[in-house]
Amino acid sequence: MIAKEFEYRRPATLGEATHLLADHPGSVRVLAGGTDLVAWLRDDAVAPDLVVDIKDIPELRDIRLDGQTLHVGSLVTFTDLIESDLVHDHAPLLVEMAETVASPGIRNRATMVGNICSAVPSCDAGPVLLAYNTTVHVTGPNGSRSIDINDWFTGLRETARTEDEVVTHLAIEVPKHGGVYVKLMRYAGEDLAQAAVGIVVYPNLDYRVAFGALAPTPIRSTAIEAELQGKELDDALINRVVEMVPDEISPITDMRATAEYRTHITGVMLRRGLVAAVERLEGKGPEYGTRLI
Amino acid sequence: MELEVKVNGEQWMLNVAPADVLLDVLREHVGTKSTKIGCERGDCGSCTILMDGRTVRSCLVLAVEAEGHEIVTVEGISYEGLSELQNLFLRINAFQCGFCAPGIVLSATELLEHNPNPTRHDVQEALAGNLCRCTGYEPIIEAVLAAGRPESGPGQGETP
Numbered sequence: 001m002i003a004k005e006f007e008y009r010r011p012a013t014l015g016e017a018t019h020l021l022a023d024h025p026g027s028v029r030v031l032a033g034g035t036d037l038v039a040w041l042r043d044d045a046v047a048p049d050l051v052v053d054i055k056d057i058p059e060l061r062d063i064r065l066d067g068q069t070l071h072v073g074s075l076v077t078f079t080d081l082i083e084s085d086l087v088h089d090h091a092p093l094l095v096e097m098a099e100t101v102a103s104p105g106i107r108n109r110a111t112m113v114g115n116i117c118s119a120v121p122s123c124d125a126g127p128v129l130l131a132y133n134t135t136v137h138v139t140g141p142n143g144s145r146s147i148d149i150n151d152w153f154t155g156l157r158e159t160a161r162t163e164d165e166v167v168t169h170l171a172i173e174v175p176k177h178g179g180v181y182v183k184l185m186r187y188a189g190e191d192l193a194q195a196a197v198g199i200v201v202y203p204n205l206d207y208r209v210a211f212g213a214l215a216p217t218p219i220r221s222t223a224i225e226a227e228l229q230g231k232e233l234d235d236a237l238i239n240r241v242v243e244m245v246p247d248e249i250s251p252i253t254d255m256r257a258t259a260e261y262r263t264h265i266t267g268v269m270l271r272r273g274l275v276a277a278v279e280r281l282e283g284k285g286p287e288y289g290t291r292l293i
Numbered sequence: 294m295e296l297e298v299k300v301n302g303e304q305w306m307l308n309v310a311p312a313d314v315l316l317d318v319l320r321e322h323v324g325t326k327s328t329k330i331g332c333e334r335g336d337c338g339s340c341t342i343l344m345d346g347r348t349v350r351s352c353l354v355l356a357v358e359a360e361g362h363e364i365v366t367v368e369g370i371s372y373e374g375l376s377e378l379q380n381l382f383l384r385i386n387a388f389q390c391g392f393c394a395p396g397i398v399l400s401a402t403e404l405l406e407h408n409p410n411p412t413r414h415d416v417q418e419a420l421a422g423n424l425c426r427c428t429g430y431e432p433i434i435e436a437v438l439a440a441g442r443p444e445s446g447p448g449q450g451e452t453p
């Protein structure tokens with residue numbers, strides 16, 4: 001049961017949605033898949049006067065490739081990603097990530113954009129989208145703007161989106177690349193990440209390394225990226241960047257794992273992840289979806 | 294608010310509040326008690342229903358969101374007798390208290406619909422979000438695998 005009463009609207013256009021949002025400052029929430037929002041409503045973690053359901057706005061459902069840019073609309077669910085040929089062919093890393101999200105019953109409903117809007121530290125989409133060049137497109141009552149994913153996560157459960165804005169889609173650059181998402185869970189199957197590593201590597205040996213569940217927000221490690229930049233992987237290089245891990249993350253101890261364990265295991269995941277990402281770039285290595293930990 | 298929704302093939306007109314959760318409305322207004330209240334936060338799968346053929350957790354859906362959609366619960370797949378899958382669950386004794394059963398049957402139904410011959414790994418993945426406190430899962434997995442195997446007889450993997 002949800003104790004707090006609220007008004008519910010399901011506008012058919014983006015314009016209508018943003019005006020509804022703008023008219024209720026301080027007490028409005030956007031609803032897409034609802035897998036976070038409904039749970040938060042029940043917990044009284046949020047208590048809006050108005051909930052704006054965006055599921056009737058058709059243009060938010062698109063998955064489309066424009067040159068080397070993959071557009072993923074804000075209503076695209078994790079199941080949609082898993083079942084999309086376009087995503088399989090051009091960004092299999094998104095599929096690898098999506099398959100680790102909770103359970104099919106959640107994935108059928110939860111959206112990737114909702115995942116980064118909720119912005120919990122363990123959100124699976126965070127490290128992967130940070131590892132790609134991703135732009136978040138939002139529309140508000142005064143027009144549209146784009147936000148670099150590197151500026152998106154502003155704090156624990158906080159993002160650069162203002163309250164009167166709706167995310168329309170993500171634009172993800174997908175030139176030839178190899179990638180990996182390594183997620184540590186207590187058991188195979190439904191669980192939140194205790195630690196997660198997202199890596200993308202391009203043919204010019206430009207590396208992108210991001211972490212999830214290891215800081216208040218998903219984070220990129222530009223220091224590790226700089227060390228790797230332009231270099232072929234070898235044991236000495238991998239050892240060097242693994243040694244950098246403790247300075248790059250700020251894990252907590254909770255019921256899932258201690259900070260010490262998280263730090264140690266992140267080094268292991270980075271090591272295996274780097275090797276797999278480079279192998280995949282070369283068309284070899286473990287198939288996407290193979291668990292590395 | 295008026296809510297028009299199809300449940301197990303019947304069209305319903307319901308009067309609900311925006312804060313009403315679909316799980317509660319199904320049980321209280323429609324009367325489909327197979328849909329169980331467990332964790333109410335998306336973790337256990339006991340409230341699983343099919344919405345337009347896909348499993349969703351009805352504890353995480355507002356009733357008003359179901360407007361215009363088609364919902365199926367275990368009652369809905371059993372009108373013309375038990376499905377092949379349900380019979381296999383019976384034969385293999387895959388449940389003890391049965392609290393998890395409706396959710397598991399629907400999750401397995403969705404799996405077999407999309408993947409008529411699943412591997413053990415596929416079954417484990419598909420049921421990972423459905424918790425069972427009694428069986429240890431083995432007989433459940435066995436029953437779903439049997440439903441996927443061609444030698445289990447005609448009708449396997451088909452939805453009624």
Ligand code: FES
Nearest residue numbers: 331332333338352
């Ligand atoms: S009651 Fe819905 S998942 Fe547990």
Ligand code: FES
Nearest residue numbers: 389391425426427
């Ligand atoms: S049979 Fe009791 S919970 Fe599964």
